[in-house]
Amino acid sequence: MSAPTSLLLQLRGSSLSLGGRQVLAPLDLELRRGERLALLGSNGAGKTSLLRLLHGLLPTPGRVLHQLPELGRPPRQAMVFQQPFFLSLSVRSNLRLALVLARLPWPQHEALLEAALRRVGLLDQATQLATSLSGGQKQRLALARAWALKPELLFMDEPTAHLDPGARREVERLIASFAEEGMSWVMSTHNLGQAKRLASRVLYLEAGQVLADAPVQAFFQQPQGRAVDQFLKGELL
Numbered sequence: 050m051s052a053p054t055s056l057l058l059q060l061r062g063s064s065l066s067l068g069g070r071q072v073l074a075p076l077d078l079e080l081r082r083g084e085r086l087a088l089l090g091s092n093g094a095g096k097t098s099l100l101r102l103l104h105g106l107l108p109t110p111g112r113v114l115h116q117l118p119e120l121g122r123p124p125r126q127a128m129v130f131q132q133p134f135f136l137s138l139s140v141r142s143n144l145r146l147a148l149v150l151a152r153l154p155w156p157q158h159e160a161l162l163e164a165a166l167r168r169v170g171l172l173d174q175a176t177q178l179a180t181s182l183s184g185g186q187k188q189r190l191a192l193a194r195a196w197a198l199k200p201e202l203l204f205m206d207e208p209t210a211h212l213d214p215g216a217r218r219e220v221e222r223l224i225a226s227f228a229e230e231g232m233s234w235v236m237s238t239h240n241l242g243q244a245k246r247l248a249s250r251v252l253y254l255e256a257g258q259v260l261a262d263a264p265v266q267a268f269f270q271q272p273q274g275r276a277v278d279q280f281l282k283g284e285l286l
Contacts, residue, residue, distance in 0.1 A: 055082040057124045057202050057233060058103060061111035065098055065257075072098045073257045080202065080235065082117075082124075085228050087248035087265070088237040091280065094254040096237035097131075097206050103235060104128045104204045117201065124201035124233075131207045133191035135179035140171060140190055143179045147194045165197040169223060185216025192223050203227065205236040209243065221247060241281065245269060253277050 058080040065073040073095050080086065080103070088096040101107045104126055105114075114123045135143045141162055148158050166172040169189040174182065179190060188208055195203055208224070209217040224247055228234065238244055244251055244265065251268040253261040261273040272278060 055117055055119070056080075056115045057082055057117070059113040059115065060103070060109070061113065063102065063109040063111040065095075065102055065107060065109055067098075071257060073102065074259075076259050078103075078252075078259075078262075080233065082201065082233055083231070083249075084233050085247060085249045086235045087244035087251050088235065088254060089239075089241070089244060089251055089280070090254035093256075095257040096254055098257075099254065100128070100204050100206050100235060100237055125198060126202045126204065127195035127198050127200040128204040129188070129191045129195050129206070129208050131210050133187055133194075135182075135187065135190070137178060137180050139176050140166070140179045140182070141175040143190065144194055144197065148197060151198050153198075161197050165193040168196055169193040170219070183216070185212050185219060188212065188216070188220050189223065192220070192227075196227065201231075201233060203232055203234040205234060207237050207239065209238070209240065217243075241269075253280070255280075 056079060060076060060078040062075045062077060064071065064075040088099060090096050098107065102109050102112070105112065116122060117124055136146070144162055144165060145158060148161060153161065163172065166175055169192055171186060171189055171193060174186065182190060205224070209220050212220065221243065224234070248265045251261070251263060251265050252259060253273065255276055261268060261277045263273065269281070
């Protein structure tokens, strides 16, 4: 896998307040092509808010989406939520709706639908109601919906939460393979082993503040400050 190069997205002194409460303290953050950034922190630390802010779902000053020199446009983005929403339609129809909303040319749909469902192992479930899928299958369909849009930058909010070990391994395999194809991503997770296995970089949040931002190996092997070290030892309340 190539080293991070082109700057994709940048935050400059960005902060977030909701309901009169500061959710994220002002922060600077850069995301480069090829990076796989894991967001760690306890519940309420601000991980989901940061993901939504990065994806542009929450307004903030200082968010800059950069042009990709090799493509001449900003990076395409997609987001996979912890509990993805599907209509009471077939798996194929839910996926087609994403293509329609993304305004992809209709003649491309059939090839994209088949490729995306095959990519995540759901081709045999194409006519099944999406709402009847298992938790792991729903996350794979959410990943297929994102993959079909060919994003350069993917955001994922705890995509393996509440999944059994087999389903979690399958979702992790897909996430790893997306990175091998050149997709950069940012993912929140409570699973330290998952961050070690998949990420190239780790950012740790506590009460809306960034307390650590380091390459994955350095984050887990070198001291990162008392609060981070307590979290890694399972001692942080």
